[in-house]
Amino acid sequence: QKEVEQNSGPLSVPEGAIASLNCTYSDRGSQSFFWYRQYSGKSPELIMFIYSNGDKEDGRFTAQLNKASQYVSLLIRDSQPSDSATYLCAFLTGNQFYFGTGTSLTVIP
Amino acid sequence: DVKVTQSSRYLVKRTGEKVFLECVQDMDHENMFWYRQDPGLGLRLIYFSYDVKMKEKGDIPEGYSVSREKKERFSLILESASTNQTSMYLCASSSPGQDTGELFFGEGSRLTVL
Numbered sequence: 351q352k353e354v355e356q357n358s359g360p361l362s363v364p365e366g367a368i369a370s371l372n373c374t375y376s377d378r379g380s381q382s383f384f385w386y387r388q389y390s391g392k393s394p395e396l397i398m399f400i401y402s403n404g405d406k407e408d409g410r411f412t413a414q415l416n417k418a419s420q421y422v423s424l425l426i427r428d429s430q431p432s433d434s435a436t437y438l439c440a441f442l443t444g445n446q447f448y449f450g451t452g453t454s455l456t457v458i459p
Numbered sequence: 460d461v462k463v464t465q466s467s468r469y470l471v472k473r474t475g476e477k478v479f480l481e482c483v484q485d486m487d488h489e490n491m492f493w494y495r496q497d498p499g500l501g502l503r504l505i506y507f508s509y510d511v512k513m514k515e516k517g518d519i520p521e522g523y524s525v526s527r528e529k530k531e532r533f534s535l536i537l538e539s540a541s542t543n544q545t546s547m548y549l550c551a552s553s554s555p556g557q558d559t560g561e562l563f564f565g566e567g568s569r570l571t572v573l
Contacts, residue, residue: 382560393549393564394502438502440562445490445509445555447562451501 356439356450364458369426371453373439376420380441383415383422388436388452398424429457462486465550465565472572478537480568482550490553491533492562493517493525495546502549508533540572 353376363369371385382401386394398413400406400422406413412425422441426433434457439450466481484491493505494517504517506525514525522544526534533552537544550565 384559384561393567394562395564396559396561399559399561442560445553446504446507447492447553449502451499 354439354441354448354450356437356453358451358453360454360456362456362458363429365429365431367429367457369429369433369455369457371424371426371437371439371455373422373424373450374420375422375439375441375448377441377443377448378417378420380443382442383413384440384442384447385411385413385422385424386438386440387433388438390435394438426455429455431457431459433457463550463552463563463565465548465568467568468566470568470570472540472570474541474572476540476572478540478544478570478572480535480537480548480550480570482533482535482565483531484533484550484552484563485531486552486554486563487530488552488554488563489530490555491527492551492553493523493533493535494549494551495519496549496567497546505535505548537570540570542572544570545572546570 356373385398388394400413400415410427414423436452438452463484492507494502508527524536548568551562
């Protein structure tokens with residue numbers, strides 16, 4: 351059984367702070383890793399993907415992957431109220447995606 | 460702009476009714492998926508399809524069936540709806556040959572079974 355575990359939250363951070371979201375996965379054969387953002391009542395949208403060990407930065411978002419530890423994280427710098435959402439971690443093995451249950455983030459103005 | 464379109468955003472059905480949820484993608488993706496999403500349980504895979512006329516069971520196929528007669532269309536069928544099938548249903552598609560291999564989601568269909 352392939353599993354993805356996320357810090358369940360909810361997580362609250364003040365505006366301007368760094369939000370840190372974490373995820374571990376069970377399948378060492380996983381190829382790619384994704385972070386999706388889901389606003390309440392909306393469908394998930396991709397914000398980051400990473401497939402190599404190390405850091406990947408895109409604007410205020412940084413994804414970090416450590417395959418040896420089977421760990422992936424998402425850092426959101428200078429958090430904004432518009433970042434308030436549920437963040438889903440997912441990994442891809444073959445053609446199948448496996449999702450965590452999500453971490454709810456609230457950014458307090 | 461890439462798109463996955465689900466036919467109905469909100470549906471209310473009665474126990475025992477047959478329910479069709481339609482999904483169409485315009486990206487020529489090979490892979491299509493149906494998930495349901497419930498609070499605290501995350502996204503659970505119902506069925507997926509890698510090609511026309513083929514289907515594979517996901518983690519929770521009981522009470523559901525699917526149809527993929529054309530590459531762009533993947534339908535989810537509830538033969539006899541039950542109250543425990545009240546949920547948000549998400550269709551998604553992906554292509555292995557694509558840069559990121561990401562999943563693209565439709566807007567979701569919120570089904571209530573009374």
